[in-house]
Amino acid sequence: MTSNSTTIDPLSFFTFDDAVNYFNGLQCKSNKDCPLESDCIGNKCITKFYCDDDKCSFYNGICDGKPCDSLECKVDSDCLGGKCYNSSCEGVTVYHSGTFSLEDFHNYMTTNSPKISTCKNNANDCTELLNCKEKDNDICALVGYQNLRNGMPYVDFFGNCLRNENCLSNVCNKRKCEGLVNALVSKDSYGYIDGEKCETDKDCYYGKCLLAKCRNEGQLSDNKWFVVSIISLIVAAVLLVYILFKQCCGKSKKQDSY
Structure with missing residues (x-):
């Protein structure tokens, strides 16, 4: 592990700038190189920390x-945020100590159970939803961490922003972060979810890129049978109308002959 001159005591308070300098100066090879043995993803220590304005802590x-x-x-x-509601602490901004690539997160999941994961209790069957910058799979974060402050993604449920650099996507439009794509990651696969834009099958979690959008192959099969069923019903209806028409015409001709 390498670090710059900035150090942080995990059991003390620190400023946001201290956190930025500290994590930007860290490189890791394993979780043991990271504070509180957090996640070492793509040689970067990724952990959660909390800030009340400029007063920050790992807890x-x-x-x-x-x-x-x-x-x-x-x-x-x-x-830390000075607000206890229903026995839970509130009133702070929740940060992660950096972004990561879609591939690095997948590689990490194949051998580890990420501490930042939302499905810790079901790690062996975990499918994590990520937000990634559009057309740039090297900049991703857990879903919800769509805002950015000095390279640190944080949670803003409304995605509010003032400038492009406030957003993981680097796109702030009408004070809202835009331009993110959703991706799924598990131990077996990773890629964009259904409906996201794609160029090849490899871009998609379910491995199917159709008409420049990711599709679930199972849903495609269901849709195919649905279309076949509709066509069959239409054909049956046309045949029924034809048969009834022939019968009516046949009776009419017989009556005319008398």
């Missing part, structure tokens, strides 16, 4: 005036 709770991994709070002073 959202406070015990005896220091950051702590407390799952429940009783009063507002138990929380």
Whole structure:
């Protein structure tokens, strides 16, 4: 592991700029090279941290005036953000310490259970949803982390922005982040979800790029049979009308002959 002169005590508070300098100066080969043995993805330490304005910590709770991994709070002073609601700490911005490529995240999942994952308790059958910059699979983050501050993705459920650099996609339009694509990653595969733009089958999680969009092969099969069924019904209806018409015409001709 290599690092610059900035260091962070995992059990102390630090500023956001300290976090940026610290993580930008880190390179890792394994999780042991990262603070709190967090995820080493593509030689970058990826971990969650919390900030209340410029006061940051690896933990959202406070015990005896220091950051702590407390799952429940009783009063507002138990929380970094100064807000305890229904025994949970709120009022902070949640960051990840960097972005990663779609391929690197997949490679990591084949041998590890990511600590930042949303499906920790079902790691062997985990399918993670990511946001990636359009046409750039080297810049991805977990879904929801669509905003960016000095290279650190963070959660803003409304995707608010002022400038392009506020967005993972680098596209801020009418104060909203745009230009992201959704991708799925599991131990067996990775790629864009159904409906996203694609160029080849390799771009898609389910391995099918049709008319420049990713499609689920199972759904394509279902759609095919649906279309066949509709066509069959139309043909049957036409034949029925034809038969009825012939019968009517036949009766009419017999009556005319009398």
